[in-house]
Amino acid sequence: MEAYRCDRASDTHTVMPLAVVLAESTADVQVAVRWAAQHGVPIVPRGAGTGLSGGATTVAGCIVITTERMRAVQVDADTRTVVVQPGLLNAELKAEVARHGLWYPPDPASFQICSIGGNVATNAGGLCCVKYGVTADYVLGLEVVLADGRAVRFGGALIKDVAGLPMVKLFVGSEGTLGIITEITLRLLPAQPAHRTVAAWFDSPAQAAAAVAEIATGIRPSMLEYMDRLSVNAVEDHLGLGLDRDAAAFLLAGVDELDPHGRDLARIIEVCAAHGARSAAEVEPPRAAELEAGRRAAIPAVEERGRVLLEDVGVPIPLLGELIAGIEAISRANDVEVAFFAHAGDGNSHPLVVFDNEDRDQQTRAERAYGEIMTLAIRLGGTITGEHGVGRLKRPWLRSQIGDDALEVERRIKTALDPAGILNPGTIFKETQE
Amino acid sequence: MEAYRCDRASDTHTVMPLAVVLAESTADVQVAVRWAAQHGVPIVPRGAGTGLSGGATTVAGCIVITTERMRAVQVDADTRTVVVQPGLLNAELKAEVARHGLWYPPDPASFQICSIGGNVATNAGGLCCVKYGVTADYVLGLEVVLADGRAVRFGGALIKDVAGLPMVKLFVGSEGTLGIITEITLRLLPAQPAHRTVAAWFDSPAQAAAAVAEIATGIRPSMLEYMDRLSVNAVEDHLGLGLDRDAAAFLLAGVDELDPHGRDLARIIEVCAAHGARSAAEVEPPRAAELEAGRRAAIPAVEERGRVLLEDVGVPIPLLGELIAGIEAISRANDVEVAFFAHAGDGNSHPLVVFDNEDRDQQTRAERAYGEIMTLAIRLGGTITGEHGVGRLKRPWLRSQIGDDALEVERRIKTALDPAGILNPGTIFKETQE
Numbered sequence: 001m002e003a004y005r006c007d008r009a010s011d012t013h014t015v016m017p018l019a020v021v022l023a024e025s026t027a028d029v030q031v032a033v034r035w036a037a038q039h040g041v042p043i044v045p046r047g048a049g050t051g052l053s054g055g056a057t058t059v060a061g062c063i064v065i066t067t068e069r070m071r072a073v074q075v076d077a078d079t080r081t082v083v084v085q086p087g088l089l090n091a092e093l094k095a096e097v098a099r100h101g102l103w104y105p106p107d108p109a110s111f112q113i114c115s116i117g118g119n120v121a122t123n124a125g126g127l128c129c130v131k132y133g134v135t136a137d138y139v140l141g142l143e144v145v146l147a148d149g150r151a152v153r154f155g156g157a158l159i160k161d162v163a164g165l166p167m168v169k170l171f172v173g174s175e176g177t178l179g180i181i182t183e184i185t186l187r188l189l190p191a192q193p194a195h196r197t198v199a200a201w202f203d204s205p206a207q208a209a210a211a212v213a214e215i216a217t218g219i220r221p222s223m224l225e226y227m228d229r230l231s232v233n234a235v236e237d238h239l240g241l242g243l244d245r246d247a248a249a250f251l252l253a254g255v256d257e258l259d260p261h262g263r264d265l266a267r268i269i270e271v272c273a274a275h276g277a278r279s280a281a282e283v284e285p286p287r288a289a290e291l292e293a294g295r296r297a298a299i300p301a302v303e304e305r306g307r308v309l310l311e312d313v314g315v316p317i318p319l320l321g322e323l324i325a326g327i328e329a330i331s332r333a334n335d336v337e338v339a340f341f342a343h344a345g346d347g348n349s350h351p352l353v354v355f356d357n358e359d360r361d362q363q364t365r366a367e368r369a370y371g372e373i374m375t376l377a378i379r380l381g382g383t384i385t386g387e388h389g390v391g392r393l394k395r396p397w398l399r400s401q402i403g404d405d406a407l408e409v410e411r412r413i414k415t416a417l418d419p420a421g422i423l424n425p426g427t428i429f430k431e432t433q434e
Numbered sequence: 435m436e437a438y439r440c441d442r443a444s445d446t447h448t449v450m451p452l453a454v455v456l457a458e459s460t461a462d463v464q465v466a467v468r469w470a471a472q473h474g475v476p477i478v479p480r481g482a483g484t485g486l487s488g489g490a491t492t493v494a495g496c497i498v499i500t501t502e503r504m505r506a507v508q509v510d511a512d513t514r515t516v517v518v519q520p521g522l523l524n525a526e527l528k529a530e531v532a533r534h535g536l537w538y539p540p541d542p543a544s545f546q547i548c549s550i551g552g553n554v555a556t557n558a559g560g561l562c563c564v565k566y567g568v569t570a571d572y573v574l575g576l577e578v579v580l581a582d583g584r585a586v587r588f589g590g591a592l593i594k595d596v597a598g599l600p601m602v603k604l605f606v607g608s609e610g611t612l613g614i615i616t617e618i619t620l621r622l623l624p625a626q627p628a629h630r631t632v633a634a635w636f637d638s639p640a641q642a643a644a645a646v647a648e649i650a651t652g653i654r655p656s657m658l659e660y661m662d663r664l665s666v667n668a669v670e671d672h673l674g675l676g677l678d679r680d681a682a683a684f685l686l687a688g689v690d691e692l693d694p695h696g697r698d699l700a701r702i703i704e705v706c707a708a709h710g711a712r713s714a715a716e717v718e719p720p721r722a723a724e725l726e727a728g729r730r731a732a733i734p735a736v737e738e739r740g741r742v743l744l745e746d747v748g749v750p751i752p753l754l755g756e757l758i759a760g761i762e763a764i765s766r767a768n769d770v771e772v773a774f775f776a777h778a779g780d781g782n783s784h785p786l787v788v789f790d791n792e793d794r795d796q797q798t799r800a801e802r803a804y805g806e807i808m809t810l811a812i813r814l815g816g817t818i819t820g821e822h823g824v825g826r827l828k829r830p831w832l833r834s835q836i837g838d839d840a841l842e843v844e845r846r847i848k849t850a851l852d853p854a855g856i857l858n859p860g861t862i863f864k865e866t867q868e
Contacts, residue, residue: 078752080651101652123596134594136603137571152839157750159780160568160820162557162607163828164836164862165844169570169603173596190652217514218535218624257691316591318512346593386594394597402598405586409851410599416850417843428598 004064007051009393010307014057017044021065026143026151026182032065033180034149042425045176047086047118050110052310053391055122055175055427062425065180067117075100080188081140081157086117086181093186102188105132108387109296120181123173125387127295130345131222131256132189134387136172141185144171144178147418157185170413175389176424178417195222195256196265197288200272200280201247205328205340208249209321211275212344215253216317219264223254224345225295228324231302231341231352235294238301243294247278251344252291295341302339302352307363309353309370312394315382317347326376327351334369336362348386371397392426438498441485443827444741448491451478455499460577460585460616466499467614468583476859479610481520481552484544486744487825489556489609489861496859499614501551509534514622515574515591520551520615527620536622539566542821543730554615557607559821561729564779565656565690566623568821570606575619578605578612581852591619604847609823610858612851629656629690630699631722634706634714635681639762639774642683643755645709646778649687650751653698657688658779659729662758665736665775665786669728672735677728681712685778686725729775736773736786741797743787743804746828749816751781760810761785768803770796782820805831826860 005014018041021032036043042062049056049066058064070085073093077100084093090104090111097104107126108114114124120142125134141155154167171178202208208226215224227235227250236243243250251272255264265282272280283291302308315323324340331338342349351373355366374384374397384390384397399407414421414429425431439448452475455466470477476496483490483500492498504519507527511534518527524538524545531538541560542548548558554576559568575589588601605612636642642660649658661669661684670677678684685706689698699716706714717725736742749757758774765772776783785807789800808818808831818824818831833841848855848863859865 077651078647079750123600125594129594133567133571136600137567146843150839152843153837154840156815158748158815158817158820159751160559160563160748160777160782161817162821162823163817163819164824164832164840165611165847166557166570166603166607167840167844167847169600169606170847172603173600177599190654213512217511220624314592314594316513317593343594348594381590381592383592383595383597385597386592387596389596390598398598403587405584406588406598406601409580409586410601412850413599413601413604413847416846 004046004066005058007049007054007056009052009054009057009391010309011054011057011393015060017058017062017064019063021063022069023065023067024069026145029065029145029180029182030149030151032063033145033147036063036422037148037420040420040422042422044424045180047115047121048089048113050114051118051122051391052312052388053385054393055389055391055424057392059426059431067182068115070182075102076157077102079157082186082188084116084184084186086115086120086184088116090114090116090119097188098191101191103190103192104138104186104188106135106138109299116184117181120172120184121174121176122387122389125343125346125348127223127225127343130224130343131220136169138187139168139172139184140187142168142171142181143183145180145182147179147420147423151182155185159187175391175427177414177428178423193256195254197283198253198265198268198280199283199291200251200277201244202249202277203247205249205324206321207276208251209324211251211272211277212320213318214271215268216345219267221253221268221345222256223252225252226342226344227295227298228340230337230339231298234301234305234339235297238304239294239297241290241294252295298341302354306354307357309366311351311370311373312385312388313351313373313377313382314348314386315377315380319380320344320347323349323377323380327373330369330372330376334365336366336369338369346386390428395426395428398428438480438500439492441483441488441490443486443488443491443825444743445488445491445827449494451492451496451498453497455497456503457499457501458503460579463499463579463614463616464583464585466497467579467581470497470856471582471854474854474856476856478858479614481549481555482523482547484548485552485556485825486746486822487819488827489823489825489858491826493860493865501616502549504616509536510591511536513591516620516622518550518618518620520549520618522550524548524550524553531622535625537624537626538572538620538622540569540572543733550618551615554606554618555608555610556821556823559777559780559782561657561659561777564658564777565654570603572621573602573606573618574621576602576605576615577617579614579616581613581854581857585616589619593621609825609861611848611862612857627690629688631717632687632699632702632714633717633725634685634711635678636683636711637681639683639758640755641710642685643758645685645706645711646754647752648705649702650779653701655687655702655779656690657686659686660776660778661729661732662774664771664773665732668735668739668773669731672731672738673728675724675728686729732775736788739771740788741791743800745785745804745807746819746822747785747807747811747816748780748782748820749811749814753814754778754781757783757811757814761807764803764806764810768799770800770803772803780820824862829860829862832862
């Protein structure tokens with residue numbers, strides 16, 4: 001049970017759960033929920049445990065219900081949909097639908113280890129989302145076990161369906177606070193279009209951020225990723241890809257469905273050059289795959305430098321440069337290392353505050369920096385979380401982002417669906433009524 | 435006030451409202467809602483009044499709050515977003531953002547007369563939605579006046595934001611039952627890509643439906659519309675475009691972002707031909723614009739034949755042929771004319787039951803056919819409404835589509851946000867608790 005105390009977020013406040021329920025079916029989930037409801041026991045729902053905001057870390061006296069063994073998948077190529085249980089990994093789903101010539105776009109950097117259920121619970125994003133949208137854009141139907149143990153279906157294999165309140169959309173991103181998702185119907189696209197890749201290296205973050213802002217106004221790249229020097233060096237230490245260790249910022253951009261003249265590709269290179277890139281050029285597919293893998297490895301690579309507090313802040317795209325400058329100031333003021341990379345085309349970034357677990361003072365400074373970065377994002381009109389969810393770790397900052405009234409309205413929804421507050425208490429909402 | 439009794443749906447049960455509030459600001463809406471809350475007076479929120487499901491028809495003792503005078507619009511090209519008040523028409527918004535080289539995709543057939551507020555309230559679709567998604571896919575932020583008169587903001591100009599429950603998504607498509615939307619932040623795309631158009635004519639609906647099903651499995655058209663013989667003839671009577679009056683079915687398909695070889699365009703023509711099209715060919719842009727305008731004129735054209743009961747049923751795309759055959763049987767059995775056209779690539783169709791207002795018996799048969807078509811769609815695993823909303827006219831069929839449990843859960847959400855039930859009573863939910 002030790003392995004079920006926490007997810008991938010650094011949370012030092014976890015406890016041993018009362019029990020872990022390895023559900024193999026919707027009925028298993030229902031039995032566990034009914035028992036918990038009867039005894040007033042808190043439930044922590046869990047997918048693959050790769051969450052980064054502490055949405056699946058334990059609370060006192062809880063049971064964990066994990067859907068990791070619920071892995072059935074059924075592709076329907078005729079409707080271009082798939083019905084899948086929540087425990088299947090994102091990469092496994094992608095592979096399964098690819099066998100039918102189809103594509104499930106959302107691609108969290110962790111797609112090889114994260115589950116679809118977790119993706120739906122957090123409305124996960126990824127690299128291609130800048131063009132192809134996030135998890136919510138693909139969810140057509142859900143089966144959900146409610147707080148009283150009933151299993152209810154919403155939606156189905158219909159592209160458009162507005163009959164009744166948009167309940168499917170309400171559950172996607174609700175982080176296990178309103179129900180436990182036990183089956184998902186997803187929309188699929190025809191196989192991924194061919195894409196081409198640009199790599200650009202800059203001498204300053206401001207240059208790269210300005211290039212991103214300009215690209216985002218007029219082009220629809222299929223990927224637009226940013227990495228700072230620290231992240232590039234961490235990845236280089238980790239994978240040895242021959243990256244430019246001296247550059248201050250790296251952009252990795254993709255374009256697909258090109259016009260015959262490769263106009264968008266040329267435009268991206270042009271914009272990067274105009275903003276002072278030391279180099280900006282198309283890279284061939286094998287190298288592009290390496291660079292993309294390098295970007296995806298950023299979190300584990302930075303984790304080799306120490307414990308990390310992982311941010312997921314977002315800002316309006318033109319303020320990306322201001323966010324980066326602000327984070328550098330926070331890093332200096334608190335004397336802690338902050339690695340920065342971003343789904344830049346969405347304005348969604350992942351500053352990683354690195355600290356030494358053994359150094360109490362540094363940990364305190366890291367925790368302070370972690371909060372200051374969220375406060376900075378809020379001040380810039382941004383969000384504390386773009387794709388990872390609030391979980392337990394970001395909850396203290398939620399009120400200052402969304403305000404008293406919005407939080408009160410959300411609490412009413414929560415109470416309407418989970419009056420006893422047994423579903424994932426402490427995630428999004430305080431454990432006790434505020 | 436007579437003009438505010440009903441929207442564009444044929445509803446014979448409307449009453450004269452107590453008053454019509456022509457709100458010019460959020461504060462105006464708040465004043466009216468607070469007064470209504472204090473006196474327990476039902477509120478019917480209204481946009482341009484072009485709704486097709488009776489979501490803005492009056493109920494006994496109500497006031498109507500119309501947002502038609504709230505028309506401010508502010509484009510931010512840097513973030514590729516626009517902040518707009520609900521009364522602006524869809525076409526006006528499109529024109530305004532086009533001046534900045536930007537594009538707001540959702541395009542209901544009625545885009546020239548329907549308002550953005552109504553589009554958001556119903557999660558409206560349109561012709562390009564088969565590739566570019568529906569209204570909900572573009573709404574980033576909302577200001578909403580709640581049932582107690584508070585104005586609350588959710589979301590903002592952020593592409594990705596998962597902080598808290600997905601309240602923006604909950605309000606889009608809630609048909610004025612949870613709050614009155616007073617400001618909307620929309621995501622925009624770069625100017626519309628060039629597109630090419632195919633027109634295909636068939637001798638049988640089954641052939642056309644089979645072509646649609648095959649196209650939908652492997653291609654992403656930017657438009658895929660279907661019209662039956664009756665609709666084509668009604669449009670031809672109305673506009674005189676030189677359409678093929680004898681064909682049993684007409685498909686109008688668009689493709690954009692083509693690969694250099696025009697592969698998708700050729701493939702659509704090939705699929706139509708393989709399914710027996712009497713003709714299938716690319717049409718030049720001026721003719722394409724005429725044909726698209728013809729499709730958009732289908733509702734007013736059919737309305738010239740009599741009063742209509744307008745359906746909005748959807749089915750999984752492979753069942754489109756079965757839906758059409760079933761509707762033909764219902765038409766014959768009830769001896770009423772049913773025109774049929776569809777956003778075929780989404781499986782979303784608009785059968786129009788035509789009747790003579792003066793002929794009580796025919797009206798009764800038309801009403802019976804109207805219900806039978808929804809029942810047929812539900813039996814095929816479909817929906818009673820793909821993009822128009824439930825309103826008051828489709829509410830009696832909602833329970834049999836979504837089931838007791840789902841409706842009970844939705845009622846809990848409704849009660850949590852509008853405990854006194856003053857917001858648009860009779861739409862989605864029965865006026866009195868079930």
